[in-house]
Amino acid sequence: MMTSTPAAPRAERRTRLLGGASFAFAALTGCAAGTTAERLATSAAPMDIAQLCRPEAIEAVAATLSTKVTIREIPNGPKLTGGTKLIAATDRLPAYCQITGSYVTNPATGKTANFLATLPVNWNGKYLQLGCSGSCGVLLMNNPAAPPITITAQGYPGQILEKGYATFGNDLGHIATGGALSMDWAIKGPGKIDEEGLIDFNYRADQVMARMGKEFTRAFYAQASGAPPKITRSYFNGCSQGGREALVAASRFPEEFDGIIAGSPAISFADIGFQVGGAAVATLRSSDAAVSAPLMALVGKTVTQQCDALDGLSDGLIQNPAACDFKPERDLPLCDGSNAGQCFTKAQTQSVSALLSAAVDEKGAMVQPGYSVSEPAADFSPTKRPADLGNPVPWTPGDAGSGYWGLAEGVLATLAHRNDPAFRLRSIFSYGTGGRSGMDGFHTIVPQSEVALARSVLGRGSPRAADMGGLMRSRTKLILYHNLSDQVLTPYMSINFYKRLAALHGGYSRVQRTARLFTLPGTAHCGMAGVGPANFDAMGALESWVEHGAAPNALLARQNDPKTTIVTMGKVDWSKPAIRTMPLCKFPEMARYKGAGDVKDAANWACKAGDTSMLQIGQSGRQAGVTD
Template sequence: MRHHLMAGVALCGLATTPALAQECAALEDAALANGSVVTALPVKAGALTIAGREGPVTVETAPALCRVTAELASEPGSMIGMEIWLPAPEAWNGRFLVVGNGGFAGSISTGAMTGPLAAGYAVASTDTGHLGGADASFGLEEPAFLDFAYRAVHETAAAGKEILAGYYAAEPEQSYFSGCSTGGRQALTAASRYPEDFDGIIAGAAAVNGARLHAQQVFTGLVGMEDGTSILTDEDYAALGQNALDACDLNDGVADGVIENPMACSIDLAALDLSDEKRATAEALYTGPMAADGTPLFHGYAPGSEGTWFALRGATPLIVASDFFRIFVHGDDGWSYEGFDPEAEIAAAETIAGDTGAESADLSEFFAAGGKLIMYHGWADPGISPYNSVAYYEDMRAGSTGAEEAARLFMVPGMGHCGGGPGPTSFDMLPALDGWVSGGEAPQAIPAAHLTDGTPDRTRILCPWPEVATYSGEGDDTDAANFACAAP
C-alpha cells in the first residue's frame, strides 16, 4: 500500500455532518473492478490547504467532501494510484471530472483538482502508475510504461465512476477530462483509445506526435550551443522578440505587445545586428529540425515567443525529451544525446510512437459517441510548438467524421506553456465545455483576461481557429467588448 496518496493536503477536520462522515467511511475498503479503495475520509467545508511546488495553496470555499484514495491495476504488476474528491451530495453539480498530469507525472495533480471541486465537480486524478516524475526510469518496466502512456487515465475514469456511484447512488450526468501538456496528450489519447470514457474533453498544449516533438526539443537544446551555453544571449532573445513585435504587433489593430496571429506574421532577420552563426541559430529555432533532404521533421517556434526560448536551452536538453529516447525508445540508461540525429531518432521511435503520442488524429468514434472536444494552445509556448496543435487539429478535422460539429481549437496569443505570458492567459474552458455538452451550443468565443497582481488589466476573447480577435477601431482597446472574432 502506498501511503503517499494522502500527502500534500492538510485536512480541515472531520465533516460536521455525521451522515456525511458515515457515508464516506462506508466507501473504505470497497472492492472495485480493477482495484480497491484504500482510504475514505470526510473533510468539513471551508479552507482546504494543499502543499504545492511553490508553496501551499488554499481553497477558501471548498465544500464538505469525501476524500478517497484507491489502488488500481491494469494487469498483474501494475499499481496505479488515484484520488477522487466527492463534494457533499447537496453541493455536487452532477458532473465528474478527471484532471491530467504534467511531465512524467508520478503524483496526484491536487492543484488542478481544487478549482473544479469548488465549482461542485466530483474530481479525480491519477499518478499514472508510478511515483516521482524526475525522470523516465519507471518506463523500463512495461506495466508502468503502458499505464503512463494510456491505461491509467482509463482505469481512473472507470474506478472513479464506480466510487461516485457508491457514494451518490447515481451516475454522473456528464463525465469530462481536462489536461495540459502531458495532460493534453492524455486527453487526445483517451478520445482515441477509449471514446466512451468521457462526454467532453479539454486538451491544452497537447504533447502529441511524441517522437517528432521530443526530437525537436532535444534539437532545440543543442543547436547553437557552445560548452552548454547558448550563443544567443538574453539581449539577442530580446532583440529577436522586439523585431517580431515591430513587424506584427499591429496586425490585430492594437499595439499591446502581443502578436494575435503569428501565422500571418512575416519577420526579417537580416535587419538585426547578428552574426551569421547567431542568425542561423535563430532561423533553426523558427523552422525546427530538417531531414537530410531538406524537408521539415517538426515545427519550430512562433514569432512572439522569442522571450521564452531560453526555457529549453539550458546546459543539457530538456529531460522529458532526452529521456523519451533514452528510456522509452532505447531502454538504455547509458544512451547519450551527444551527436543527436533527429531524423534517425524519429525513425527509431516508430515502434513506440503509437503508445506515447496519440499518433492517430481520427477521433470519429469519440464524436460518434456524442463527445465534444476543446483544444487550446499558447502561441508563445517554448516547450511544445503551437503549430503542433494547429496541425493535429487540421488533420483531425480532415480525417474524423463529426469533427466539424464537435471540435474547436482556441489559440491563445502571448501565452507560454499552459499559462503565463503577456497575453490574455486567464480563462476557464470548463464552463464552455459543460455548456456545449449539456446545452448543445458550441462556444463562439472564450472570455479571457491578462492579470497583473491578480487583477484584470486587459480583457480579450479567444476565438475558434482559424478566426482571430480583431479590434473594432472604436472604444477602449483593453476591453474585450470592442473585439470580434473574424477570419484572418
C-alpha cells in the same frame, strides 16, 4: 464568499455579445452563485459527508469495485493519513472528502497507479477526470483543491469544487523521481525500462481510471441514497501532459466522456524530443552559439516591431505569429564591433533559427514543428555549458542548466532506446539549410530510423488526427486550445493537428460540430504567464456545449498578474479586475479590434463568422512547419 461588484452586469452583457461564449466572468470578478449553505439548502436531504468519508466507509466502497483499489497514503500526493481526509466547508467552498490510494491497471501483472479522488458534499451528479503535468508522477496539478488547478483546468481556484464535481486524477502509473520532465521513473537498469509503466504512461492508467473512477463515485454517493446514483455527465480536462492525455482519451476511448478539454497538449513526446534536443545541441556547435536571455528578449522585441501590426492593431499582441515574415539569419542585427550586447553572431542567429524551425528527417520530411516567434523564451539555451563543447554526453541526467536536453534525453534515450548505455543522443543531431515547403532556414535534421523507433515506442500515447474517427462519429465534444507563445510545447502541433482533422472530416464547419480549436495570443504554456489574456472558463464552455447545445464561438479570456507562476498562483487576488479581457475566436477566425474603445476591453473586439485569418502563413510559419 465573494460579493457582487457593479461590473457584473456589464460582464454578463459581454458574454452575450461574444456570440454565445460560455464564460463565468461574473464569478471571476466576484459574483459566485451563492454560498455553500444557500446551495445545499435547495437539497431535500443534505448528505452527511463526515459519515461518507470515514475510513471504514471508504474501505467498504473500495471493496465493492470491479477494479482492485487499495486506500492508503501515497508518497506523491497530498498527505492523507490512512488515505482519507474530510475538509470542512468554508464561507466559499463546500465540505469535501479527499481519498488517495492505488488501483490495478493490469490484473495479469498486478501493475498499479496511484490516484486522488475529491468528492464534494454538493455533488452535481457529474464526473470529472483531471490530467497530469510534465512527465507526471505527482498528484498536484490534478488536485482540484490546490491553487495550480487553474493551470490545469483554467477557471478560478475552487471553481470545480463549487460546481460540485466528483473529480479523479492519477500519476500515470509511476512516482516521479527527477524533475518535472524527467523520465527517470522508467529506468530499471542498463538496457532496461519499466515496460508496464510505459503502457500506463501512454494510455492505460487513464483508460482504467475512466471506468474505476465513475464506479467509485457511484458507490461513494450510494452510501447516502442507498442505491448507486446515475452519473449524468462525464468530462476530461487537462493541459500540457494532461492535454495529451485528453487527446489520447478522445482518440482511444471517447465513449467514456461526454466532453473533453485538451489544453496545449504534448501531442507526440517522441517528435518533441527531436526538436528540443536539436535546439539544445545547436547552442554547442561553437563557443559563440549560445543565446542568453537578454538576447532572446531582443529577438522578441524585433519580432514585435515587425509583426504586431499585422493583425491591424499595434497593441503588444501578435494574433497570428505564423503570418510573420521574421527570419533570424536575415532580421537579427549581426555584431560589427560597435553594437555589443545588442547584436548576434552568425552562430547565434542559427541557434535561434534551430529553435523556431521545424526538425526534419534526412529526406526533408517534417518531424516536429518549430516554436512560435511571439515572445520567444531562452529556456532552450542551456545555462550550464560543458567544459568540452564536443563531449558526446554534454550533460549528465538531472542537470538543471541543460535547457530542453533533459526532455529529449528522457524521451529518446530512456524510453525509445530503453536506457541503452551505448546510445549517445547527441550523435543523432545534424543541421542544414535549404529544404522544401519554405523550411529553408537553419534547422535540425534527424535520421528517419530514429524517428520510426521513437514513434513505435510512444505511438500508443501519441494521438493522431487519423485516430479521431471514433470521436467524430460520437456525441462527445472536444475543446482544444493552445497558447500561441508557448515556450514549452509549440502551438503549431495543435494547429497542424486540427488542420489535418478538418482535412480528414469534411472541412472546418463539419469538424466544428464536434471539435473546436482556440488559440491564445501572447500567452505562455498553459497560461502561466505572458502579455495576453490567458485564463478562461473552460468547464463552463464545455458544459454549455454538451448540456445545452451552445457551441462556443468565442471564449472570453482575462489577464491576471502577468508574473503569475505555479509557485505564485495561490497568491493571485481573483477579486481584482482583470488587467485585460478579450475574446478567443474559434479557429480559423481571428479576433479583430472594432476600431474604437479601450483595446484592453473585450467588448471592443469581435470574432467574424467565416473569417480565415488564422490560416495565413508567412515566412515564420513556413519555417516552423505550419501546414497549409
